[in-house]
Amino acid sequence: MHPVLSQVTARITERSRIRRAAYLEGVRAAIGTKVERSLLSCTNLAHAMAAMPAGDKIMLKEVKTAARPNLAIVSAYNDMLSAHQPLGGFPSLIKQAANAVGATAQFAGGVPAMCDGVTQGQAGMELSLFSRDVIAMATAVALSHQMFDAALYLGVCDKIVPGLLIGALTFGHLPAIFVPAGPMTTGMPNSDKARIRQLYAEGKVGREELLEAESKSYHGPGTCTFYGTANSNQMLMEIMGLHLPGSAFVNPDTALRGALTKAAARRAVAISAEGECFTPIGEMLDERSITNGIVGLLATGGSTNHTIHLVAIARAAGIEINWTDFDDLSKVVPTLARVYPNGQADINHFQAAGGMGFVIRQLLQGGLLHAEVNTVVGPGIDRYTQEPYLDGEHIRWRDAPATSMDADVVRSYQAPFAPDGGLRLMTGNLGRAIIKVSAVKPEHRVVMALARVFDDQNELLDAFKRGELERDMVAVIRFQGPRANGMPELHKLTPTLAVLQERGFKVALVTDGRMSGASGKVPAAIHVTPEAASGGALAKVRTGDLIMVDAERGILQALVAPDDWDARQPESVDLSSNQYGVGRELFAVFRANADGAEQGAACFQHPQWSSC
Structure with missing residues (x-):
């Protein structure tokens, strides 16, 4: 292991010692309940399963045997946003897969999902960062019914995944799997899009030409294909072991994407308290996992937004990180990927050139990841050097490419694009x-x-x-x-x-x-x-x-x-003009209580969230 990785992780662990211990104490106390719905009265339980199919009701009544896991589905679906539109069909797939292995699943709740691409430069953008905390709270509302033994979180974009993860860590006794939707297929080349945007800024082309270019770039279901916060989210969920291996950048509406969604449901059953591999997220995601996330962000040239979001995510697990940690790691983590805006390739090109499996293997070979972390598929991040494929109707995994398929997009740790993380x-x-x-x-x-x-x-x-x-x-x-x-x-x-x-x-x-x-x-x-x-x-x-x-x-x-x-x-x-219109009136309490950016810009008032 690289000595700087060891030093930074040790520093984070010591800095977090008291808060992390308090957090884990709460997680372990909640784990003692095992099947939470056993605490519910008959009236409570009847309300919670009144609308379920008859067969599911029978399984849920078997509380005493603790043999029938019930999965929560928490989703950011809406059909205005291209990245989240594919999530609409996921709950039925999850329920089918859960039933097939003797479990049940319920749509526990929806969380809001706003798009920075739509609100960019508009007043609505002033709700964007705080929507993360709203999403965390909405996740808590969804899980507050104490009906669930594990949860699947469906989200993709900027504030949505961090908000879901903060909410999931607040219910750290529940196992959790994050289920992505994948990027849209490739549209107009990024270089052409950027050129037309600049021509428009100079007044050399009109709005009609600009809209045509933007529509050719953002043209179908899935995440925007540049490497912004949305795709950085997916990279993080992968390298922190919260996805199934290799699932981050599989396109929507494909057979493989559907198979991965079903496989996530089956795995959620396996890691529930009733399964053979109980893996509560609060224990699984530790200081080493968070450090791996920082390394992944640096190696791939990911979003600067995560210098805020990762801090808030870590805090939700009782872990304290700061920008000095990012800076020290950036000095030794090489840049292994060039994806727009750091290069001309889009995320589909990155996936084809080797994707996360290749990058994770390179970081492991360079001693720049904690290999022994736990993940949703078991111990060891080395499982994430694999990629999924379909063998008939069955999903299987094989080794990702050992060498780059395009050295203009991804490179080995011995021959990086830059010696640092940028x-x-x-x-x-x-x-x-x-x-x-x-x-x-x-x-x-x-x-x-x-x-x-x-x-x-x-x-x-x-x-x-x-x-x-x-x-x-x-x-x-x-x-x-x-x-x-x-x-x-x-x-x-x-x-x-x-x-x-x-x-x-x-x-x-x-x-x-x-x-x-x-x-x-x-x-x-x-x-x-x-x-x-x-x-x-x-x-x-x-x-x-x-x-x-x-x-x-x-x-x-x-x-x-x-x-x-x-x-x-x-x-x-x-600042009065920032306080009303487009719903900004409702967010005054967030503005009044927000921490600084280096503290995660969160507005939760709890000892766990007080300023470092």
Whole structure:
């Protein structure tokens, strides 16, 4: 094992010792109940199974024998979002598969699923991050009936999977399997889509051409095919052992996808308290699993959103991680994949070139994963070096490719695309921030320029249209953190900033907001903590200040005379326009109680969630 992996994991384990012990004590106390519905009165139980088929009722009445597991299905299905539309047919497959092995399954509850692609640049984006916590709470409501012996979680996209996982860990005594839907088939090449977006930003093509290009990119059921947060979610569930091996990137509406869904149901029965391999998620997902997740994120150039979500997920299991852990691991974990926006390939190309099975094998060979972790298919992450296939009607697994099928997309740990993970911690008098440089060329990674301060992303876009940004610039977009307005993604700025960079200007972005899993070729120091609305240093920056954004050395600094800087008072802005419309009125309690980005930006008020 690589010494840095050992050191970081040991540090996390020691930091988490007290909280993790308290969490596990609660999990083990709940496990003592085994079949939870045995605690229900006859009236309770009758209500819970009133609508079930007669045969299922008979099985559920056999409470005393504890021989008939009942599975919960918690789903983010809706048919507006392409990634979640395929989930509509999954419950019937799960119920059939459960019945075939003598178990039952019930649709326990639905959770909301919103799409950052739809809300990008709109007011609804200000609900996006907090929807994760709503999903966690909705998961708790679904499981609160104490009817279940294991759960299957159906979700794909940005906040949905982290929310489901936080909810699942809150019910850590229940075994859990995550069931993906898969990516849509390949549409317009990513390079063409990006080119047309930039032409539109420059006013060189109209909305009609832009919509045509976008529709050719996002054209059918399944996850968007670029490597953003949604597909990073699927990578994480795989490398943390919560999927069946090799199931992350199998396309929807295929025979193999249906077979994997049924197999997940059968495995959920096997790992339930009544099965032969009882595996409660709270015990299974430990410090080593979380560290493996960070490694996977770094090796594949995954979404910066997970520097927030993974922190919140870990906290739900009593584990404390921070951005220094990400930074230390990033220095030794090589970049093994190039998937858009870090390259030209899409996620289907990645899957064809070797996929997760190849990447996990390479990381194991490099001593960069904890091999001995537990998973939903048993001990050892080495099972995840395999991929599924159909042998007639039967699903089987075989070894994934041992060598890359396309060295432009995935590579071995001995010959990586880069020696590090491309995700770095930035520190200085502006606070702590994250920058992703996987897609940033070396010549663009250091920018020292005068600040242009904006308190809203639309202010920057308007200034660009007026021709005011034709110079070297550090764009400071502040009051975009969790407490200010819910920490929206500012991906809408990417084409405009890219245009300025291509015109020969040195350009960087500094913000306490997010830039999404599609962080691209313009250096962006994001998630700046403390945020401006909490009195963070971004609120002291003035237009004309000289700002250093040095991604090579991890420096984020306002080059202002120390006496002047110390004497400045943080500015405040009127945030009332962020507090109403599109449902934002209902989220005031979330904005008021949210932790900082490095603490997971969660708003749960419990000792387990209090600031580290």
